[in-house]
Amino acid sequence: MQLTKDKVVNINYTLKDKESNIMDESNDGTFTYLHGAKNLIPALERALEGKTSGDKVNVVVPPENAYGLRDEKKIQHVPRKMFPVDQKLEIGMPFSSATPDGTAVNVVITGIEETEVIIDGNHPLADVELHFNIEIIDVRDATKEELEHGHVHGPGGHQH
Ligand code: ZN
Numbered sequence: 369m370q371l372t373k374d375k376v377v378n379i380n381y382t383l384k385d386k387e388s389n390i391m392d393e394s395n396d397g398t399f400t401y402l403h404g405a406k407n408l409i410p411a412l413e414r415a416l417e418g419k420t421s422g423d424k425v426n427v428v429v430p431p432e433n434a435y436g437l438r439d440e441k442k443i444q445h446v447p448r449k450m451f452p453v454d455q456k457l458e459i460g461m462p463f464s465s466a467t468p469d470g471t472a473v474n475v476v477i478t479g480i481e482e483t484e485v486i487i488d489g490n491h492p493l494a495d496v497e498l499h500f501n502i503e504i505i506d507v508r509d510a511t512k513e514e515l516e517h518g519h520v521h522g523p524g525g526h527q528h
Pocket of ligand 1: 519
């Protein structure tokens with residue numbers, strides 16, 4: 369079956385950076401997604417469009433079309449007292465913060481000083497060129513319910 373909008377697609381994939389370091393992978397047949405529902409980054413969906421089960425696809429996605437370029441403005445110095453006194457802070461520690469308009473942002477602590485903490489709101493994959501090796505295992509029609517929810521149900525998908 370051809371891979372087009374509203375198909376449920378089962379793939380194996382390996383994601384590497386430019387230096388061939390493996391950053392993410394799923395090679396046990398458990399990764400499924402709903403095509404055309406923005407479950408994957410658009411550049412990846414475009415590369416897979418029209419393929420069929422058994423096809424192997426290698427895609428290189430530049431950071432501009434993936435998780436963006438690093439933005440120095442997303443690195444901020446905030447007062448230490450913004451954190452609870454008894455909270456142990458560590459470099460690399462992720463937490464959620466909110467912008468003044470209430471949007472949730474995920475940030476990571478990149479520095480701890482006496483009175484200030486440095487936080488970085490850039491996506492961990494910002495500036496990274498993504499190299500995907502994908503094997504399409506299976507393509508099927510999505511159910512009406514899956515299309516309404518915008519994601520896959522059952523094995524490898526949402527269980528609810
Ligand atoms: Zn659902």
